[in-house]
Amino acid sequence: MSLSQAFFAIxxxxxxxxxxxxxxxxxxxxxxxxxxxxxxxxxGARPQLIQAIAPGVIWVSALLAAMLSLDSxxxxxxxxxxxxxxxxxxxxxxxxxxAKVCAHWLVTGLPLLLIAPLLAxxxxxxxxxxxxxxxxxxxxxxxxxxxxxIGVALTVGLRRGGMILSLLVLPLYVPVLIxxxxxxxxxxxxxxxxxxxxxxxxxxxxxxxxxxxxNCGGV
Amino acid sequence: MLKxxxxxxxxxxxxxxAELSFSLQQGQVLLLEGKNGSGKTSLLRILCGFRxxxxxxxxxxxxxxxxxxxxADMAYVGHLEGIKKELSVLENLxxxxxxxxxxxxxxxxxxxxxxxxxxxxxxxLALSAxxxxxxxxxxxxxTQRLLWILDExxxxxxxxxxxxTQTLMTQHCDQGGMIVMTSHHDLNLPGVDVQRIRL
Numbered sequence: 001m002s003l004s005q006a007f008f009a010i011x012x013x014x015x016x017x018x019x020x021x022x023x024x025x026x027x028x029x030x031x032x033x034x035x036x037x038x039x040x041x042x043x044g045a046r047p048q049l050i051q052a053i054a055p056g057v058i059w060v061s062a063l064l065a066a067m068l069s070l071d072s073x074x075x076x077x078x079x080x081x082x083x084x085x086x087x088x089x090x091x092x093x094x095x096x097x098x099a100k101v102c103a104h105w106l107v108t109g110l111p112l113l114l115i116a117p118l119l120a121x122x123x124x125x126x127x128x129x130x131x132x133x134x135x136x137x138x139x140x141x142x143x144x145x146x147x148x149x150i151g152v153a154l155t156v157g158l159r160r161g162g163m164i165l166s167l168l169v170l171p172l173y174v175p176v177l178i179x180x181x182x183x184x185x186x187x188x189x190x191x192x193x194x195x196x197x198x199x200x201x202x203x204x205x206x207x208x209x210x211x212x213x214x215n216c217g218g219v
Numbered sequence: 220m221l222k223x224x225x226x227x228x229x230x231x232x233x234x235x236x237a238e239l240s241f242s243l244q245q246g247q248v249l250l251l252e253g254k255n256g257s258g259k260t261s262l263l264r265i266l267c268g269f270r271x272x273x274x275x276x277x278x279x280x281x282x283x284x285x286x287x288x289x290x291a292d293m294a295y296v297g298h299l300e301g302i303k304k305e306l307s308v309l310e311n312l313x314x315x316x317x318x319x320x321x322x323x324x325x326x327x328x329x330x331x332x333x334x335x336x337x338x339x340x341x342x343x344l345a346l347s348a349x350x351x352x353x354x355x356x357x358x359x360x361x362t363q364r365l366l367w368i369l370d371e372x373x374x375x376x377x378x379x380x381x382x383x384t385q386t387l388m389t390q391h392c393d394q395g396g397m398i399v400m401t402s403h404h405d406l407n408l409p410g411v412d413v414q415r416i417r418l
Contacts, residue, residue: 005317006317006318009313009314009317009318010314010317010318013303013306013310013314016305016306016310017303017305017306020305020306076303079299080299080302080303080304081297081298081299081300081301081302082301082302082303084267084295084297084299084301085295085301085315086318087269088267088290088293088294088295089290089318089319090287090288090290090291090319090320091287091318092287096318
């Protein structure tokens with residue numbers, strides 16, 4: 001057995017678990033969809049306004065949906081001792097934890113990405129912006145999972161870590177929010193957004209590196 | 220092989236143990252005895268590397284524990300079994316196998332050893348507490364682990380289960396394995412060198 005086999009075994013295990021506990025996946029996704037669909041109802045028939053705030057609305061909802069799903073990342077494994085067994089594996093714990101984060105993104109981040117174009121159309125974003133929106137979500141949501149994992153790793157041992165988790169993680173999410181929603185806003189006015197996309201890519205690479213280091217210490 | 224040098228453990232303001240030293244060779248069993256809260260589990264968790272000893276150190280093959288080699292050689296079964304209840308018996312063991320180095324028994328053989336043949340596709344949710352214990356024993360058998368660290372391995376097992384566990388332990392020691400364990404039950408391992416430490 002090799003490291004890559006262990007990596008994929010963890011991903012496969014977590015996907016299977018997600019499949020058997022469907023409500024856990026459905027929750028953040030439902031939250032994302034509900035919040036976004038409620039905005040036009042609350043704001044009334046003002047298409048220009050809705051279109052103008054759409055990037056921010058989509059990204060704030062994505063961010064809160066990610067926060068909502070974070071606790072499930074390590075909670076059940078911590079409670080039933082599986083996390084101990086993962087740490088006792090001869091393979092590097094950072095890689096195995098990274099597998100868990102990948103599985104978590106596949107279960108919570110990817111569905112947001114897939115449903116986002118539909119919601120963007122619903123909010124009246126021009127079709128030309130969809131590409132940029134998808135790009136920011138593709139780069140940004142993994143950052144949310146990776147950075148969030150560090151926060152969860154630090155708070156999973158606490159009885160009620162929810163509040164501390166939000167305080168720890170939310171400030172680190174803010175740069176992603178700023179650059180991603182700014183990219184979508186700029187794109188809808190027809191401007192070039194390669195700078196924002198590059199910064200988001202850099203954040204993703206940084207989050208991968210920091211995640212590997214921090215999770216070892218944290219867990 | 221396993222050597223503890225002057226270990227101390229302090230919890231809150233109580234000294235659980237101090238200056239505790241022992242060494243364990245192949246084929247030996249170390250049984251930790253003591254009343255509840257005397258530091259047995261704390262000592263096991265120090266041996267696993269989950270907890271730092273307040274003083275002293277633990278050596279495995281003359282190296283400090285924590286290396287990948289140590290993790291390849293040891294296995295821990297604690298109060299928490301580390302088994303996912305939403306997964307089937309087979310799925311649980313497959314993951315355990317992927318996370319370590321394959322051992323002397325295949326999954327089917329190990330299940331036969333712990334008398335769980337035919338339960339492959341049963342969800343762990345549906346197993347009794349004793350069956351779950353036996354499943355965690357099967358996890359020890361499918362991987363190549365020299366040192367078993369067991370925290371109360373006989374909890375919730377029936378008479379046959381306890382007998383079975385002791386047979387497997389004796390086999391493990393005969394093949395050169397080592398066991399560190401805590402237990403409130405009497406230990407009956409014929410022909411095995413058992414050291415006892417009272418905490």
